[in-house]
Amino acid sequence: MACIVTGMSIGHALLGLLESGPRHGYDLKRAFDEKFGHDRPLHYGQVYSTMSRLLKNGLVEVDGVEAGDGPDRKRYAITDAGITDVARWLATPEKPEPYLQSTLYTKVVLALMTGRDASDLLDTQRAEHLRLMRILTDRKRRGDLADQLVCDHALFHLEADLRWLELTAARLDGLTKEVRG
Amino acid sequence: MMPAGPLLAADSLHKAYGPTPALDGADFSIHGGEVVAVMGPSGSGKSTLLHCLAGIVTPDSGTITYAGRELSAMNDTERSALRRSDFGFVFQFGQLVPELTCVENVALPLRLNGAGRRDAERTALAWMERLEVDDLGGKRPGEVSGGQGQRVAVARSLVTNPKVLFADEPTGALDSLNGERVMQLLTDAARSAGAAVVLVTHEARVAAYSDREIVVRDGRSRDMERVV
Numbered sequence: 001m002a003c004i005v006t007g008m009s010i011g012h013a014l015l016g017l018l019e020s021g022p023r024h025g026y027d028l029k030r031a032f033d034e035k036f037g038h039d040r041p042l043h044y045g046q047v048y049s050t051m052s053r054l055l056k057n058g059l060v061e062v063d064g065v066e067a068g069d070g071p072d073r074k075r076y077a078i079t080d081a082g083i084t085d086v087a088r089w090l091a092t093p094e095k096p097e098p099y100l101q102s103t104l105y106t107k108v109v110l111a112l113m114t115g116r117d118a119s120d121l122l123d124t125q126r127a128e129h130l131r132l133m134r135i136l137t138d139r140k141r142r143g144d145l146a147d148q149l150v151c152d153h154a155l156f157h158l159e160a161d162l163r164w165l166e167l168t169a170a171r172l173d174g175l176t177k178e179v180r181g
Numbered sequence: 182m183m184p185a186g187p188l189l190a191a192d193s194l195h196k197a198y199g200p201t202p203a204l205d206g207a208d209f210s211i212h213g214g215e216v217v218a219v220m221g222p223s224g225s226g227k228s229t230l231l232h233c234l235a236g237i238v239t240p241d242s243g244t245i246t247y248a249g250r251e252l253s254a255m256n257d258t259e260r261s262a263l264r265r266s267d268f269g270f271v272f273q274f275g276q277l278v279p280e281l282t283c284v285e286n287v288a289l290p291l292r293l294n295g296a297g298r299r300d301a302e303r304t305a306l307a308w309m310e311r312l313e314v315d316d317l318g319g320k321r322p323g324e325v326s327g328g329q330g331q332r333v334a335v336a337r338s339l340v341t342n343p344k345v346l347f348a349d350e351p352t353g354a355l356d357s358l359n360g361e362r363v364m365q366l367l368t369d370a371a372r373s374a375g376a377a378v379v380l381v382t383h384e385a386r387v388a389a390y391s392d393r394e395i396v397v398r399d400g401r402s403r404d405m406e407r408v409v
């Protein structure tokens with residue numbers, strides 16, 4: 001199984017992890033691997049290149065440096081601009097396409113970890129999916145049998161995305177409530 | 182195309198059954214001829230919202246305006262007259278009268294409005310043709326399939342040329358193929374008749390037949406058009 005967070009969203013995932021408090025690079029990597037990496041952990045190189053990009057863009061700042069050598073010693077904190085960036089990422093629906101679950105999963109988990117409402121994310125993503133599903137439904141109704149079969153396949157996959165996201169959000173919402181007690 | 186104001190609108194509806202709030206400040210609006218999906222998890226208040234909009238259930242507070250008239254300002258007789266003349270209904274289980282034939286079921290709303298048998302059944306058959314169930318006229322509901330029964334129910338809901346069709350999970354009891362067929366014929370028929378459709382469903386594939394969707398959660402509604 002591939003790493004469930006794609007290259008595009010590693011930066012956002014790391015930023016999101018920083019929202020609950022400053023962390024060292026190694027700590028970030030560990031948290032990422034545990035939550036999103038599954039059997040494909042991040043390379044240290046990926047963490048540091050991502051963090052230096054975030055640093056350059058003003059989304060994180062160095063909060064402290066431990067005695068010793070190497071980039072490993074830096075402690076990063078998210079900036080206001082970084083928080084805004086995470087919020088924008090979570091609020092922006094993904095372009096509907098098959099096998100989105102990795103990014104959607106990361107978004108749901110991070111939304112709940114940072115005290116945001118997973119249903120907002122779900123509603124926004126559903127709206128985006130429905131926009132495409134309406135187009136496919138319309139194409140199906142005008143098309144021949146071949147069009148119908150192709151559109152049905154896409155429609156079932158998009159629906160599966162939403163059902164899975166809905167179930168995940170419901171499960172995690174319940175879990176969050178339990179954890180927060 | 183879009184008229185100035187909505188045909189049917191609800192503002193800040195509250196409705197509780199005992200201590201349970203079913204609606205907790207729900208808004209809604211639909212224009213003439215529009216198909217609006219009402220989505221949301223089970224128990225979120227979708228059916229309660231539909232029943233309030235249709236004047237079947239009276240909300241504890243909030244206003245519902247249909248064609249410029251406030252539903253709460255009408256008495257029961259006026260409201261049921263409005264339901265018979267302007268609204269049509271389809272539910273998850275067809276709710277056809279088992280003792281009547283299919284054509285008699287479809288003709289029933291016209292008969293209740295005072296039409297003669299022959300005229301009513303002629304109009305009924307024309308609608309059954311549009312829903313592709315005209316060959317079932319002489320059968321009783323118990324003798325037709327679930328999908329056919331739902332299409333008969335759709336024909337019955339449109340036979341009076343309603344301005345608004347209320348459909349609560351109309352495909353909920355059907356398999357995918359029959360569900361698709363019902364949705365296609367229902368929306369085609371409603372659009373060509375110019376009827377607005379309030380379509381309650383939790384299925385995205387069914388909602389994809391709508392023009393836009395609102396989401397109900399914990400008795401509150403969210404108009405996705407205004408959000409996205």
Ligand SMILES: Nc1ncnc2c1ncn2[C@@H]1O[C@H](COP(=O)(O)OP(=O)(O)O)[C@@H](O)[C@H]1O
Nearest residue numbers: 198201202203222223224225226227228229230
């Ligand atoms: N007639 C009723 N009596 C008591 N409680 C009801 C009644 N109708 C609905 N409810 C309650 O109101 C809430 C919303 O129900 P409903 O509108 O049927 O939701 P949905 O259609 O979205 O599944 C639920 O908690 C349900 O149990």
Ligand SMILES: [Mg+2]
Nearest residue numbers: 227228229349
């Ligand atoms: Mg219901």
